[in-house]
Amino acid sequence: MNKYEIPELIDALKKEDNRVLLDIYRIHFPEARHYIMANSGNVFDAEDIFQDAMLLIYLKIKRNSLQINSGFGSYLGGIIRFLWLKELERKRKYFGKELQLEDSINDHSDLLEDYIRMEKRKLILEHFLELGSDCQKLIHLFVNETPVDRITSLMGFSTDQYTRNRRKVCKERLVRAIWENPRFKELKNEAFRQDTKVPRW
């Protein structure tokens, strides 16, 4: 993306600059769409993969772990190819073919780790949003370290003990749903394959 210097682009993404995001779509999305549609995907896959790739870059920027040695376009393209191949692999359409990574991605293991982290967060969020609105609020308030008595009054519950019990039920429902999701197991195995250490995500 010649219009911007890499540091300028990183800074803009960190600030979530709408204008730059639109430019990135204008310049790079058509190529991504073409690639995905030419490889068993459709336009909706292209939208999702492009968004995931951008989020992955954003998360890398947030953790100060983004290193781009070539142009932004080839870096983004490499991530898109990587994510699409992972998706195809997941859909079992791509059995037996070795995963080819682009030369522009020099941190392969780091990318896989980021991918696993992002996918797990997507899964968690998906299950979180499936909870009732009271459960969502309750978990959010607890995680935000809001005092229990305040939560009791905010939620209109009768006692603090009831609030704690409700939190336990909600949290258990959420954690159990994620734990039992086959996708979670897949990601756990993938993390295990990548690194024989216990996964830290």
Added chain:
Amino acid sequence: MKHLDRIQKYLDGKMNESELKKFRSDLQKDPELVEELDLHRSVNETVLSTDEIRFRKKLEEAYKTYKIDGHKENTSVSGNRTKLKRTIVFSSALMITLLFLFILSEFRKQSNDEIFEANLISFSQDFTSRFQPEFANQDQDLQEGIKLFVDGKYSDASRVFHQFLGQNPDNTEASFYNGLCMVFLNEFGNAISAFEFVLAAPYSYYQEYASWYLALCYIKTNNTEVAKSLLKEISGNDSSFSDKARRILRKLR
């Protein structure tokens, strides 16, 4: 999933010395305990990761704009050279006219009523695309109220929300929707109270929307200075209404 209580106790910092020691030693030898603990931590991190959700929303908005732009481009190119030339000339003239009208409309001061009406229309789009998918997560009474609201039965919806709020006085969701009913029933004083209640809560999904509709209510009731200061606040935030707020600020008399 057999360590739920212990993990929660550990994360809440409620373990005593010996429990803590035992827990740490179990962590060394039980990989499943480590995985469960990691999952709990990830859930907490994800629930707090509002920046990721916000960034996705921004990407969606950028993509929507990109699609609209692309459509314009596609419709302006067609046929042979002459036709293309004619199209270009026509498009240029049209663009200049549109640009002129756009500049005129951007900088023309509008009455508060005009601004209110123009910005309220976008609400129905906001509603259908953003709030409706959450239906499945709501209490039945609340769901019924929202359905009535969507059907344009504002008085009936408001009655349901009032009833619901009688039993759940701190529920910001019901208060937000009730505020919207009040807007459509032209009861702006009540709408303002409802939105202010949402904003006073320490946390609510609806705060971003409540501050936007509160600003519109202040515009409608000619509290222009209060509206301006609220719009300035919205335009300076990462709100999805910040562009709209800036545009209104230019148009307010």
